[in-house]
Amino acid sequence: MEKLDSIIFYNIDKAIRAYRNYAQRQLKLHGFTITIDQWLIIKAILENPEITQNEIGNLVFKDNASVTRIIDLLVKSEYVIRTVHANDRRKTHLEVTESGLKIIKDVQKIVEDNRKIALEGISKEDLQIMNNVLLKISENTINTKK
Template identity: 75%
Template sequence: MEKLDSIIFYNIDKAIRTYRNYAQRQLKANGFNITIDQWLIIKAILENPGITQNEIGDLAFKDNASVTRIIELLVKSEYIIRNINSDDRRKTNLDVTESGKEIIKKVQKLIENNRKTALKDVTKEELEIMNSALLKISKNCLNAKK
């Protein structure tokens, strides 16, 4: 019987969860009142003007209910605002406020340091191979016949 730590997908998931927990602890330790998921969603809105909630969910790997909940918190924290879509009043546009842009800027340096810590002793060649392999895995799963 194979051991968990010999299963590549277990190790990928473990690495991601360990990194996210570490990154979240760093945010809290440095006095930021924002979660990794909130940061991801602000960043997605900032980088993709006019993005829909479904598209945000796809980018952040979150279901619609989670995205809605996070957006509510971000509106309450005044990091984003909702504006009525001028073409379709049933839709809203999400925009990042100045304080939202500011928190992204402030957190960016910490995020870069977190990545540096996580990738310590991983060579550029190893990163390129790993990135290529992960992209192939994603492509294989997306293109798999049901």
């Protein structure tokens, strides 16, 4: 029987969890109260101004309840403004505030440093191969009928 550490998907999940835990610790160490998930959602809104909450969930791999909870916290922290959509009352319009823009900018250097540390000793060629392999795994398993 194969050991856990020889299973590629176990190692992918382990790496992701280790990185996220490290990144969150770094934010806290630098005095930020924002979470990685909150940062991701602000970034998603900034990069996609008309994005819906459902689309945010798909983009950041979170269920609707989690996205709603995180957006509620972002609104309470005054990083995001939520208003009823002008053309469809069932939808909401999300907009990043000035303080939301500031937190994204302030956290960016830490994010870049985290990535640099996590990728230390890995060649650009290896990163490209890994990225291609991960994209192929996604392609093989998303929307498959098997």
